[in-house]
Amino acid sequence: MHSRIPKPGQYTSASRSPHFFRLPAWLTRGRDTNTARATARARKFVAYYQPYVPLLLADLACAVLVAAGAIALPLCASYITARLPELAQSDDAIMQILAMGGIMLGVFFVQSLATFFVDYQGHVMGARIEADVRKELFEHCQKLSFGFYDRQRVGQLMSRISNDSLWLGELFHHGPEDLAIGLLKFGGAMTVLTIIDPVLAGLIALLVPFAVLYARHFNSRMNVVLKTSKERIAAVNERVEDALGGVRVVQSFANEAEELRRFEIENQSFFESRREGYRSEALLWVGMDGFAQLVTIMVIVAGAIRILHAELTVSEMLTFLLCVAVLVDPVRRLDNFIRLWQEGATGFVRAMELLEEEPDIADRPGAVDIGRVAGAISFRDVSFGYGEGQGPVFNRLSLDIAPGEFVALVGPSGVGKSTLCALIPRFYEISGGAITIDGKDVRDVTLASLRRSIGVVQQDLYLFSGTVEENLRYGRPGATDQEVIAAAKAANAHDFIMALPHGYKSSIGQRGMKLSGGQKQRLTIARAFLKDPAVLIFDEATSALDNESERAVQQALLSLARGRTTIVIAHRLSTVRHADRILMLTPEGIGEEGTHDELMAADGLYAGLHKVSASI
Secondary structure, three states: OOOOOOOOOOOOHHHOOOOOOOOOHHHHOOOOOOHHHHHHHHHHHHHOOHHHHHHHHHHHHHHHHHHHHHHHHHHHHHHHHHHHHHHHOOOOHHHHHHHHHHHHHHHHHHHHHHHHHHHHHHHHHHHHHHHHHHHHHHHHHHHOOHHHHHHOOHHHHHHHHHHHHHHHHHHHHHHHHHHHHHHHHHHHHHHHHHHHOHHHHHHHHHHHHHHHHHHHHHHHHHHHHHHHHHHHHHHHHHHHHHHHHOHHHHHHOOOHHHHHHHHHHHHHHHHHHHHHHHHHHHHHHHHHHHHHHHHHHHHHHHHHHHHHOOOOOHHHHHHHHHHHHHHHHHHHHHHHHHHHHHHHHHHHHHHHHHHOOOOOOOOOOOOEOOOOOOOOEEEEEEEEEOOOOOOEEEEEEEEEEOOOOEEEEEOOOOOOHHHHHHHOOOOOOOOEEEEEEOOEEHHHEOHHHHHHOEEEEOOOOOOOOOEHHHHHHOOOOOOOHHHHHHHHHHOOOHHHHHOOOOHHHOEOOHHHOOOOHHHHHHHHHHHHHHHOOOEEEEEOOOOOOOHHHHHHHHHHHHHHHOOOEEEEEOOOHHHOOOOOEEEEEEOOEEEEEEOHHHHHHHOOHHHHHHHHHHHO
């Protein structure tokens, strides 16, 4: 929807901001404070308005009308009061006063319409931009690689997508209009005051710098506090998600009190940050309100003295007080703007930090569609490690899998069985060597076409909230009802689905909480079957099945494996005894390979593992 944020150093020195243009501090705060990054963030902020320029201009035009109406009313009052002695001698005085009253009502009517447009359509514009930001964040998160999610906490990401974008919407709405109305009202009122009495206007102007410095001081304090609050509410979200998502584990261990204690730590930490924020905000509001009151008191006292010295008339004094009342609104708008600026600006920086995260894995320039896949898989001197001080999982691993071959991976935990399978669809990027499918390096084909050709049933089961049918169709949205049922039957899931209250239309709850472990496992298998890929990968695919269901799924696997490349990982060796080839992985690589009978006859590593498995 919008252009990607440039990387640091992408801009040339000629395109960078001139040294005399200083960007707001919040745009330069973060992990990278160089000029290119700050300029990119500023452009990004403005770019969100681009689809709504007509609405923004209309909003600003109405803001001008609101400000103009606020200045016009004191001027109309001044006109009447100044002409009262003259009108008293006129025969049509009442008509002239009523005419001016009609003009004032007209100004009021226009101002009210403009205010309605600003409050309604302005908020709609902010909500639309908020939705755009939330969509962009969500879309970007979908592109980030497994490695990113290995490092991040979901609660923090949820906070950025939901809470931060909410405050951004308020900033995008109120920012332009509050600035426009506030500046126009302040400028207009000060102009009128200067014309009426330059001395009193000068006294008011002397107080303005002190108010600005006061606001800037608490502005910086609130920025730090609000950034901390956003981080802490994200920690609260994470704690809640963890505890409620695992509520069955919590209750089975009777650890409700412990979870409450852990939650209270995060909750209290968030409360403390909010209390400090409210303290700074209260001091700011007291100062801004105090500024308005001081100005009013000063005008009354100084104005009365100047009236006594015949340097100011009563009508001018009245106009002066009305204009001072107009000055109060810009001060209050400044209060609101500073609060929204801090909430929105810190949210914007956090959102940009997320958008600036580059996917570890992306399509190479010139990547092509993989096309129709036969299923020949080759590992050539493949090296891989998860980094961060961890040793390599594979070092120069070589392996060939023929099209349509049924290969089983066995071995102790931690030797890299799941990792090997995750490298084929490029969930992680290898550090050396090459992986090819049908002779094509997986890095030279598009991720979408590569992953469409591979069906994966992962060890970590995941079902979406919704119905059975919706979860199955996730494998192929355009599948017919007959194909959905056929996939369920192949995974031995049809019978238990039909036993549910509404069959395929039954709701399964959050993450399939209404189903047993074996039922959830069979649904994930059926989902992969429905995808009908050229390559099937089953990572501990039958680990949660009872013996009867496991036998049924084994038969389904053998049936579906015909004509397609199938890789199965299993600790329960009965699942893979019919494989065309079994690979015994060790920390040093492939220790043994062959059929079940060949490996049992060799009486080596596999035979030993089989004996241990059979004795359990």
